[in-house]
Amino acid sequence: MKLYSFFRSSAAFRVRIALNLKGVSVGYVPVNLRKGDGEQYEAAYRKLNPQSLVPALEEGGHVITQSLAILEYLEETHPQPPLLPAAPAARARVRSLALAVACEIHPLNNTRVLNYLKDKLGANDEARDAWYRNWIAVGLAALEARLAGEKETERFCHGATPTLADCCLVPQVYNARRFKCELAPYPTVVRIEQACLALPAFQRAAPERQPDAV
Ligand SMILES: N[C@@H](CCC(=O)N[C@@H](CS)C(=O)NCC(=O)O)C(=O)O
Numbered sequence: 001m002k003l004y005s006f007f008r009s010s011a012a013f014r015v016r017i018a019l020n021l022k023g024v025s026v027g028y029v030p031v032n033l034r035k036g037d038g039e040q041y042e043a044a045y046r047k048l049n050p051q052s053l054v055p056a057l058e059e060g061g062h063v064i065t066q067s068l069a070i071l072e073y074l075e076e077t078h079p080q081p082p083l084l085p086a087a088p089a090a091r092a093r094v095r096s097l098a099l100a101v102a103c104e105i106h107p108l109n110n111t112r113v114l115n116y117l118k119d120k121l122g123a124n125d126e127a128r129d130a131w132y133r134n135w136i137a138v139g140l141a142a143l144e145a146r147l148a149g150e151k152e153t154e155r156f157c158h159g160a161t162p163t164l165a166d167c168c169l170v171p172q173v174y175n176a177r178r179f180k181c182e183l184a185p186y187p188t189v190v191r192i193e194q195a196c197l198a199l200p201a202f203q204r205a206a207p208e209r210q211p212d213a214v
Protein backbone atom coordinates (compact mmCIF):
# COMPACT_ATOMS: atom_id res chain seq x y z
CA MET A 1 0.00 0.00 0.00
CA LYS A 2 1.31 3.47 -0.88
CA LEU A 3 0.12 6.74 0.57
CA TYR A 4 0.66 9.87 -1.50
CA SER A 5 0.92 12.55 1.12
CA PHE A 6 2.30 15.95 2.03
CA PHE A 7 3.40 16.47 5.61
CA ARG A 8 1.24 19.55 6.06
CA SER A 9 -1.84 18.23 4.27
CA SER A 10 -4.60 17.92 6.82
CA ALA A 11 -6.55 15.58 4.52
CA ALA A 12 -3.53 13.26 4.40
CA PHE A 13 -3.11 13.70 8.18
CA ARG A 14 -6.62 12.18 8.61
CA VAL A 15 -5.56 9.09 6.72
CA ARG A 16 -2.24 8.79 8.54
CA ILE A 17 -4.11 8.77 11.87
CA ALA A 18 -6.47 6.03 10.71
CA LEU A 19 -3.60 3.92 9.35
CA ASN A 20 -1.79 4.22 12.69
CA LEU A 21 -4.90 3.43 14.72
CA LYS A 22 -5.42 0.30 12.65
CA GLY A 23 -1.75 -0.65 12.70
CA VAL A 24 -1.44 -0.64 8.90
CA SER A 25 1.94 0.30 7.49
CA VAL A 26 2.26 1.96 4.10
CA GLY A 27 4.96 3.28 1.82
CA TYR A 28 5.04 7.07 2.13
CA VAL A 29 5.26 8.91 -1.19
CA PRO A 30 5.71 12.66 -0.70
CA VAL A 31 3.94 15.06 -3.06
CA ASN A 32 5.35 18.51 -2.47
CA LEU A 33 2.46 20.98 -2.67
CA ARG A 34 4.83 23.91 -2.33
CA LYS A 35 7.46 23.03 -4.94
CA GLY A 36 7.24 25.27 -8.01
CA ASP A 37 3.67 25.16 -9.19
CA GLY A 38 3.17 22.19 -6.89
CA GLU A 39 4.01 18.57 -7.63
CA GLN A 40 0.31 17.79 -7.46
CA TYR A 41 -0.02 19.45 -10.88
CA GLU A 42 2.74 17.44 -12.53
CA ALA A 43 1.64 14.97 -15.20
CA ALA A 44 2.65 11.87 -13.25
CA TYR A 45 0.54 12.80 -10.25
CA ARG A 46 -2.34 14.15 -12.34
CA LYS A 47 -2.55 10.74 -13.96
CA LEU A 48 -3.00 9.22 -10.53
CA ASN A 49 -5.43 11.86 -9.31
CA PRO A 50 -6.84 14.26 -11.91
CA GLN A 51 -8.06 16.46 -9.04
CA SER A 52 -4.41 17.22 -8.19
CA LEU A 53 -5.07 16.82 -4.48
CA VAL A 54 -3.50 14.69 -1.78
CA PRO A 55 -3.98 12.18 -0.31
CA ALA A 56 -4.24 9.21 -2.63
CA LEU A 57 -3.90 5.61 -1.57
CA GLU A 58 -2.68 2.99 -4.00
CA GLU A 59 -3.25 -0.69 -3.37
CA GLY A 60 -3.59 -3.72 -5.59
CA GLY A 61 -3.78 -1.70 -8.78
CA HIS A 62 -6.47 0.61 -7.36
CA VAL A 63 -6.00 4.28 -6.62
CA ILE A 64 -8.36 5.70 -4.05
CA THR A 65 -8.67 9.47 -3.72
CA GLN A 66 -10.64 11.62 -1.29
CA SER A 67 -9.65 11.11 2.32
CA LEU A 68 -13.12 10.13 3.51
CA ALA A 69 -13.35 7.43 0.84
CA ILE A 70 -9.92 6.20 1.93
CA LEU A 71 -11.00 6.15 5.58
CA GLU A 72 -14.08 4.12 4.69
CA TYR A 73 -11.96 1.77 2.56
CA LEU A 74 -9.60 1.19 5.49
CA GLU A 75 -12.57 0.60 7.77
CA GLU A 76 -13.86 -2.08 5.42
CA THR A 77 -10.54 -3.74 4.70
CA HIS A 78 -9.12 -3.47 8.25
CA PRO A 79 -12.15 -3.51 10.53
CA GLN A 80 -10.16 -3.61 13.79
CA PRO A 81 -10.18 -1.46 15.76
CA PRO A 82 -13.44 -0.02 14.40
CA LEU A 83 -13.47 3.69 13.64
CA LEU A 84 -17.22 3.67 13.12
CA PRO A 85 -19.67 2.54 15.82
CA ALA A 86 -22.08 -0.33 15.16
CA ALA A 87 -25.53 1.29 15.24
CA PRO A 88 -26.71 3.09 12.09
CA ALA A 89 -27.64 6.31 13.88
CA ALA A 90 -24.29 6.37 15.67
CA ARG A 91 -22.45 5.76 12.39
CA ALA A 92 -24.39 8.60 10.81
CA ARG A 93 -23.43 10.91 13.68
CA VAL A 94 -19.74 10.11 13.31
CA ARG A 95 -19.89 10.62 9.54
CA SER A 96 -21.79 13.85 10.00
CA LEU A 97 -19.10 15.23 12.35
CA ALA A 98 -16.35 14.12 9.99
CA LEU A 99 -18.09 15.72 7.01
CA ALA A 100 -18.66 18.94 8.95
CA VAL A 101 -14.87 19.28 8.90
CA ALA A 102 -14.09 17.76 5.52
CA CYS A 103 -16.87 19.40 3.48
CA GLU A 104 -17.60 22.64 5.29
CA ILE A 105 -14.36 23.91 6.82
CA HIS A 106 -11.44 22.44 4.94
CA PRO A 107 -12.36 23.13 1.27
CA LEU A 108 -12.74 26.86 1.89
CA ASN A 109 -9.24 27.06 3.33
CA ASN A 110 -7.42 24.81 0.93
CA THR A 111 -4.13 25.96 -0.62
CA ARG A 112 -5.58 26.54 -4.08
CA VAL A 113 -8.43 28.62 -2.65
CA LEU A 114 -6.03 30.75 -0.61
CA ASN A 115 -3.77 31.15 -3.65
CA TYR A 116 -6.74 32.24 -5.77
CA LEU A 117 -7.76 34.85 -3.20
CA LYS A 118 -4.24 36.24 -3.25
CA ASP A 119 -3.15 35.86 -6.86
CA LYS A 120 -6.41 36.41 -8.74
CA LEU A 121 -8.52 38.51 -6.40
CA GLY A 122 -5.70 40.59 -4.99
CA ALA A 123 -6.29 39.78 -1.33
CA ASN A 124 -3.34 40.75 0.86
CA ASP A 125 -2.05 38.49 3.65
CA GLU A 126 -4.29 40.16 6.20
CA ALA A 127 -7.43 39.64 4.12
CA ARG A 128 -6.44 36.05 3.34
CA ASP A 129 -5.87 35.26 7.01
CA ALA A 130 -9.19 36.89 7.93
CA TRP A 131 -10.92 34.64 5.39
CA TYR A 132 -9.14 31.61 6.83
CA ARG A 133 -10.00 32.44 10.43
CA ASN A 134 -13.61 33.23 9.59
CA TRP A 135 -14.33 29.78 8.18
CA ILE A 136 -12.49 28.10 11.01
CA ALA A 137 -14.59 30.05 13.51
CA VAL A 138 -17.87 29.30 11.74
CA GLY A 139 -17.05 25.61 11.47
CA LEU A 140 -15.60 25.09 14.93
CA ALA A 141 -18.46 26.98 16.59
CA ALA A 142 -20.94 24.56 15.03
CA LEU A 143 -18.83 21.58 16.04
CA GLU A 144 -18.45 22.89 19.58
CA ALA A 145 -22.23 23.27 19.89
CA ARG A 146 -22.75 19.70 18.78
CA LEU A 147 -19.92 18.11 20.75
CA ALA A 148 -20.76 20.00 23.94
CA GLY A 149 -24.49 19.41 23.63
CA GLU A 150 -24.86 15.83 22.47
CA LYS A 151 -24.81 12.96 24.93
CA GLU A 152 -22.81 10.65 22.65
CA THR A 153 -19.73 12.84 23.08
CA GLU A 154 -17.43 11.32 25.65
CA ARG A 155 -13.65 11.29 25.85
CA PHE A 156 -13.65 11.43 22.05
CA CYS A 157 -16.10 12.86 19.51
CA HIS A 158 -18.23 9.75 19.82
CA GLY A 159 -17.76 7.51 22.82
CA ALA A 160 -14.67 6.28 24.58
CA THR A 161 -12.55 5.38 21.55
CA PRO A 162 -11.46 7.41 18.52
CA THR A 163 -13.59 7.41 15.38
CA LEU A 164 -13.43 8.90 11.90
CA ALA A 165 -14.70 12.14 13.44
CA ASP A 166 -11.56 12.42 15.57
CA CYS A 167 -9.39 11.61 12.54
CA CYS A 168 -10.86 14.71 10.89
CA LEU A 169 -11.06 16.98 13.91
CA VAL A 170 -7.43 16.84 15.04
CA PRO A 171 -5.84 17.93 11.71
CA GLN A 172 -8.32 20.79 11.42
CA VAL A 173 -7.46 22.05 14.89
CA TYR A 174 -3.77 21.67 14.01
CA ASN A 175 -4.36 24.01 11.06
CA ALA A 176 -6.31 26.42 13.23
CA ARG A 177 -3.37 26.61 15.61
CA ARG A 178 -0.96 27.15 12.71
CA PHE A 179 -3.01 30.13 11.53
CA LYS A 180 -3.27 31.43 15.10
CA CYS A 181 -7.05 31.12 15.27
CA GLU A 182 -8.75 31.82 18.58
CA LEU A 183 -9.60 28.45 20.20
CA ALA A 184 -10.85 29.56 23.62
CA PRO A 185 -14.51 29.55 22.46
CA TYR A 186 -14.26 25.81 21.67
CA PRO A 187 -13.31 24.09 24.94
CA THR A 188 -14.88 20.74 24.04
CA VAL A 189 -13.12 20.67 20.68
CA VAL A 190 -9.79 21.39 22.37
CA ARG A 191 -10.45 18.89 25.16
CA ILE A 192 -11.08 16.13 22.58
CA GLU A 193 -8.05 17.21 20.53
CA GLN A 194 -5.87 16.85 23.63
CA ALA A 195 -7.33 13.41 24.41
CA CYS A 196 -6.46 12.32 20.87
CA LEU A 197 -2.97 13.78 21.01
CA ALA A 198 -2.25 11.68 24.09
CA LEU A 199 -2.39 8.63 21.81
CA PRO A 200 0.74 7.50 19.90
CA ALA A 201 -1.33 6.90 16.73
CA PHE A 202 -2.19 10.60 16.57
CA GLN A 203 1.29 11.70 17.61
CA ARG A 204 3.00 9.65 14.90
CA ALA A 205 0.67 11.09 12.25
CA ALA A 206 1.65 14.69 13.05
CA PRO A 207 3.07 16.78 10.18
CA GLU A 208 6.44 17.28 11.89
CA ARG A 209 6.91 13.51 12.24
CA GLN A 210 6.60 12.83 8.47
CA PRO A 211 9.61 12.04 6.26
CA ASP A 212 9.01 15.11 4.06
CA ALA A 213 8.67 17.55 6.98
CA VAL A 214 10.90 20.57 6.66
N1 LIG B 1 -11.69 16.56 -0.15
C1 LIG B 1 -10.33 16.16 -0.34
C2 LIG B 1 -9.45 17.34 -0.11
C3 LIG B 1 -8.01 17.06 -0.46
C4 LIG B 1 -7.21 18.35 -0.40
O1 LIG B 1 -7.76 19.44 -0.55
N2 LIG B 1 -5.90 18.22 -0.20
C5 LIG B 1 -5.08 19.40 -0.13
C6 LIG B 1 -4.08 19.29 0.98
S1 LIG B 1 -4.87 19.21 2.55
C7 LIG B 1 -4.35 19.58 -1.44
O2 LIG B 1 -3.92 18.62 -2.05
N3 LIG B 1 -4.23 20.84 -1.87
C8 LIG B 1 -3.51 21.15 -3.05
C9 LIG B 1 -3.99 22.44 -3.65
O3 LIG B 1 -4.83 23.10 -3.05
O4 LIG B 1 -3.47 22.77 -4.72
C10 LIG B 1 -9.97 15.01 0.59
O5 LIG B 1 -10.60 14.92 1.65
O6 LIG B 1 -9.09 14.21 0.25
